[in-house]
Amino acid sequence: MTSIGSFETVALFDSCGGTGITCFYDDGFVYNLVKDATYIMRMGQVSGFTTDSSFDIQAFESLPNDEYVDRETLTITTANYLETSVDVRRVTESIDTSCETPGNTNLDAWYEFEMPVDGNVRVTGIGGFTNITVYDSCGGTEISCFIDDGFFYNLSESQNYTMGLVWFKCSQTR
């Protein structure tokens, strides 16, 4: 939901008089909603700041690689860039990485790739609110994390190490 003022609140319930699902000020997301389910939404304004207001609301289908167990496999090469599209409006936050601010909601999508050589991986096309993190395995140790474009250094070709598959997490501060 966007175009929500900072003195406006959005609250979502599973039914009239039912359980509250979430509540937030300003623009935001409501996560993990179920297809065909009906939800009740309450719009509120602080009485001292009431005004005519309009807002935008849009649904986003969950990405299949929202959780690291459902990671998408990428085949990267040394010959050319592999270009990949991701819509992080369709994902939720899994964990925080070392280069993120824990108080932010960092929506993340998950991938895996196998290093074709010993060397580096360069990531480009990343905006300043996006960070990339590489792990040695699913749920394993973070190797490196950076914001915006950059390199991961000293990655190993798969057959040389037991952790030949390298993971990274793509997230975006909402």
Add this chain to the structure above:
Amino acid sequence: MNFRLQAFEAIPNDQCVDKETIALETANYTETTLDLRGATESIDSSCETASNVSLDGWYEFEMPVDGSVRVTNINGFTTATLYDSCGGTEISCDFNNTTFFNLAVGTTYTLRMANTSTFADLRDFKIRAFAAPLAACAATVEFIGGVWVPNAPDITTNVILRNNYDTTTPGLGSFSACSVSLDNNVTLSIGSGDYVEVGYDINVPPTAILDILHEGSIVQRDGSSVTTNNGTVRVRKTTPFLRPRDLMIMGSPMDLETRNGVYNNAFLVLFHTTANFVPNTDVATMFPLAENFMDDNKDNWTCYNAGPIHVGEGYVVRPQSGYLDGNTTYDLVYDEGTLNNGDIPFNVVFNNDKNDSPNFLGNPYPSAINADDFIRTNSMIDEVYFWEHLTKPSNSLPGPISEELQYGRFLYVQSCGRDCGRIRSHGRYAARWEYCYGARFCDQSEYSWNGHVYE
């Protein structure tokens, strides 16, 4: 959002202990592939910003001669650093193309090439050794019957030209020689982009011609050597396309050139008196971020209707025949005296600060010169300014001069100072130069003053 990934194989010389050996030559540049996308950062050199990630590759070479090493074909985001050994003492560090001086024959040096990670790319750099002092002239070769006899010359051989030699003739081209002597009735023509490199003297007898065409170069490595001109020596320059009232700043590569010689058809020549220059306050007010080359009362420029073109001096020249002439190029021929060589004394005037002390110089040599080396060699010079016409003359621009010589029409192109590459990489120039013409000159791998004219 789309993002891109690519893997880069680790370069074998990523660490100093794994440095790659370069076979350094004096005859030619050695070209070496540099792809730092597969490298990591080892250390920071003294000319790098520590907070940047500088990906580096390591090399070593043995000096084949006493002298210097020049590294070229690198850009402003690349540094070349020379060490006496792995983990040893840094000898020199610089951005862009650079020269390391005073290296000793037989000594092995360690070279670190580094690129800021954001701008890491595939780039081949070139490296070459230059002997200093020069080797003695060892043998003599002749150009006769259209071929070199007994072999092609190099910097150690005397050359006698028995026939005409044109560097633009297929199969001939530029050459190096220890000395050059022309036979009578022989013409040596050096075409655009070509050069003749001579260790010592050049002899042009009475009926011979040494003809250096537009943007050709001739260089004498020994600063005390001379070109004996008993025949014809001429250096040609073709101006860019000039509109009416367009002007240039020019100097002479010949030691006895005169106002009414090369510029005989030019309707206006001015010389500059830096001691009279006071920055114009109206210009400073209107363009507070621009460099200010406008005087308070225009007494810094004086009409120069006759007299010698002083070596090293830069003159404002309008080669047109009058204010209405233009929309063409102009061919200029410098042919009075002989070629300049060696150190050229020039009295750089300093008033109170850099802003009120512009000095106008002209390249005094019959060759391109390198602005980086020029700045490094002359400690009193911090920056070199180039400029081009920006707009037509306008009375709406501030300054004491009437429309026909309104300096507001000029475009001040950014300077290439001692740490040009470093400053530019931080983006400060864009903010500093109101009329900055982009990075046209600083983006060039060479800041050559090609020919004898500052545009």
